[in-house]
Amino acid sequence: MKNAVVGIDIGGTNSAIGLVDKTGTILAETTIQTIGYPKVELFIQDLDLAITHLLNNIKQPLQLKGIGIGAPNANYYKGTIENAPNLPWKGILPFKDIFHAHRSLPISLTNDANAAAVGELIFGGAKGMKDFILLTLGTGLGSGIVVNGEVVYGHTGFAGEMGHMVIMPGGRECGCGKRGCLETYVSATGICRSAFELLMQRKTQSILRQYAYKDLSSRIISDAAQNGDALALEAFNITAEYLALAIVNALAFTSPEAIFLFGGLTGAGKLLMEPTQRFLDQYVQVFYKGSFELLFSSLEENNAAILGASALAWKEME
Numbered sequence: 001m002k003n004a005v006v007g008i009d010i011g012g013t014n015s016a017i018g019l020v021d022k023t024g025t026i027l028a029e030t031t032i033q034t035i036g037y038p039k040v041e042l043f044i045q046d047l048d049l050a051i052t053h054l055l056n057n058i059k060q061p062l063q064l065k066g067i068g069i070g071a072p073n074a075n076y077y078k079g080t081i082e083n084a085p086n087l088p089w090k091g092i093l094p095f096k097d098i099f100h101a102h103r104s105l106p107i108s109l110t111n112d113a114n115a116a117a118v119g120e121l122i123f124g125g126a127k128g129m130k131d132f133i134l135l136t137l138g139t140g141l142g143s144g145i146v147v148n149g150e151v152v153y154g155h156t157g158f159a160g161e162m163g164h165m166v167i168m169p170g171g172r173e174c175g176c177g178k179r180g181c182l183e184t185y186v187s188a189t190g191i192c193r194s195a196f197e198l199l200m201q202r203k204t205q206s207i208l209r210q211y212a213y214k215d216l217s218s219r220i221i222s223d224a225a226q227n228g229d230a231l232a233l234e235a236f237n238i239t240a241e242y243l244a245l246a247i248v249n250a251l252a253f254t255s256p257e258a259i260f261l262f263g264g265l266t267g268a269g270k271l272l273m274e275p276t277q278r279f280l281d282q283y284v285q286v287f288y289k290g291s292f293e294l295l296f297s298s299l300e301e302n303n304a305a306i307l308g309a310s311a312l313a314w315k316e317m318e
Contacts, residue, residue, distance in 0.1 A: 004062045006051055006105075007310030009112065010034060010071040012086035017050050019062060020310035024123035026303060027062070028054045040089040041098055048102040066106040068313030070115030070305060071095070075157040079109050085175065108316045112136070112305065114151050114160065116297075117144025118315055119308030120260055125298035132258045133250055134297065135162065135243075137265035140175075141183035141190075147254055162250065163187075167242055185242040188218035188265050195221050195235040206231035222268040236271050243272075244279030251288045262297035262304065 018029035079096025141163035163183035171180030224232035
């Protein structure tokens, strides 16, 4: 009988569930809505039913060995989801304990960026590495920091939130309540804010001027930059410089072998990579030069969430 684990990625709108073997092959997968459940207990009940449905409809018999869950504001130590702003249930949710009432399997829970880092470690480009950082560049900026082969959770379970390092005191307002957080400059939302500020400050001709702020997206900015739009290219330069500064600061406290970039903003490819590398070469301390690589994640974005969560379950069994 083949061994497998369940990987679950909990999103603000939908949640993905997959059965994954030890090679990282997704044997079956499905999604359910996250929204629409007045109580988290009802949501977990349907998560469990979705797992049962997958098992009942797969051709080969499987032996489930564990469950890995990636979720926003998840505390690895406590098995809780705590005050997640984009989930429908507020407060501190004893998610792992509730799930155990349905499945008497080992359950591991961490935030989505940490899960992605474990996915990179087990199934991706970080195989064989002991020290690396993964940055997820989506609507916000998440990070998973791996030191000596282990994710850094810190004393509270919430270590490694690079997106909320203050990169510009008194800068842009962040959803966390602070100002100047890294994710307000380096993310899909951040590059839109940079482009809009440039549109307000400059008289430069730009295709971006035809869009209202609410209609602007990182894809639109990327397409404009690909076509040589000077203002869009400057927005990428701003994003890349802040990203490089954050990486330089991170080098000082972990000295990683590699920095992996993952998420929707990385779809811009060299528009993001080339200026970031250029600013890194400019700002990096001399004793770190040549000691690390800047790489795109090797995980496919469509599969990464489930693979990351499942990798967490496999790693816990080592």
